[in-house]
Amino acid sequence: MTFIEKLLDAQRRNGSMLCVGLDPEPARFPGALQGDASRIYDFCARIADATADLAIAFKPQIAYFAAHRAEDQLERLMEHLRRNVPQVPVILDAKRGDIGSTAEQYAREAFDRYGADAVTLSPFMGFDSVQPYLRYEGKGAFLLCRTSNPGGDDLQSQRLASVPGEPLLYEHVARLAQGPWNLNGQLGLVVGATYPAEIERVRQVAPRMPLLIPGVGAQGGDAVATVKAGWREDAPIVVSSSRAILYASGGEDFAEAARREAVRTRAVLQDARPSN
Numbered sequence: 230m231t232f233i234e235k236l237l238d239a240q241r242r243n244g245s246m247l248c249v250g251l252d253p254e255p256a257r258f259p260g261a262l263q264g265d266a267s268r269i270y271d272f273c274a275r276i277a278d279a280t281a282d283l284a285i286a287f288k289p290q291i292a293y294f295a296a297h298r299a300e301d302q303l304e305r306l307m308e309h310l311r312r313n314v315p316q317v318p319v320i321l322d323a324k325r326g327d328i329g330s331t332a333e334q335y336a337r338e339a340f341d342r343y344g345a346d347a348v349t350l351s352p353f354m355g356f357d358s359v360q361p362y363l364r365y366e367g368k369g370a371f372l373l374c375r376t377s378n379p380g381g382d383d384l385q386s387q388r389l390a391s392v393p394g395e396p397l398l399y400e401h402v403a404r405l406a407q408g409p410w411n412l413n414g415q416l417g418l419v420v421g422a423t424y425p426a427e428i429e430r431v432r433q434v435a436p437r438m439p440l441l442i443p444g445v446g447a448q449g450g451d452a453v454a455t456v457k458a459g460w461r462e463d464a465p466i467v468v469s470s471s472r473a474i475l476y477a478s479g480g481e482d483f484a485e486a487a488r489r490e491a492v493r494t495r496a497v498l499q500d501a502r503p504s505n
């Protein structure tokens with residue numbers, strides 16, 4: 230199965246467009262786990278087990294592991310997910326982007342070392358920095374397009390006077406990604422839930438691409454407006470929330486609380502589909 234087939238399958242199977250972001254911060258762990266970086270795997274595995282039937286995908290953010298020298302725990306977590314919930318695809322959030330020879334190493338890291346189904350990438354260095362990821366049969370890559378942070382405007386909303394039609398930079402990224410760059414048909418775009426009007430614009434430019442949409446929950450993005458702008462029956466949207474789910478409770482009931490928050494968020498997203 231390709232990455233996009235896997236996404237569509239998980240969307241159907243779990244009735245969900247909710248992606249559970251795995252951004253483990255030991256300082257925020259509950260009870261006995263608090264402050265203990267050696268328990269990152271335990272924390273994430275508990276969250277994943279509690280939400281696996283509610284999610285279209287999981288998205289571990291690599292910095293939260295690397296900062297604590299916990300890459301071995303990320304490897305264990307990826308193995309755990311593959312073994313126990315192989316039907317839920319895993320997007321490794323690494324936001325890589327480098328010259329081709331270095332990108333080859335990053336692609337090996339994401340797909341061979343960690344066994345991810347997809348990765349997040351910066352398109353800033355151009356097509357040859359993206360190409361090495363496209364050689365991995367069936368694997369996905371989400372290119373940053375219109376990110377959820379306010380500073381995204383600094384570059385992404387600049388008008389490109391030298392490009393026909395004078396698009397904004399993020400519109401140009403969307404156009405390249407859905408057209409000439411999409412050699413394996415497995416590219417997607419990252420658009421923040423904090424900017425629903427831009428999600429709508431990206432959907433016009435790239436109607437068939439999967440969209441990874443972080444920013445609901447802790448960043449205050451509008452979940453309903455996001456779905457109304459991005460939802461398509463045949464092109465999945467992957468609406469990601471990390472902190473609001475992971476830290477729904479600071480107590481020993483954290484996994485149950487995470488599940489309750491995932492159930493609630495999934496329902497808000499599903500109910501916002503235009504067909505409802």
Ligand SMILES: O=C(O)c1cc(=O)[nH]c(=O)n1[C@@H]1O[C@H](COP(=O)(O)O)[C@@H](O)[C@H]1O
Binds near residue numbers: 376446472
């Ligand atoms: O690529 C991403 O996942 C991403 C893109 C973006 O535009 N904004 C954004 O917040 N993210 C990531 O999505 C997650 C958001 O976390 P929460 O704000 O806690 O839900 C973090 O891991 C971010 O690194």
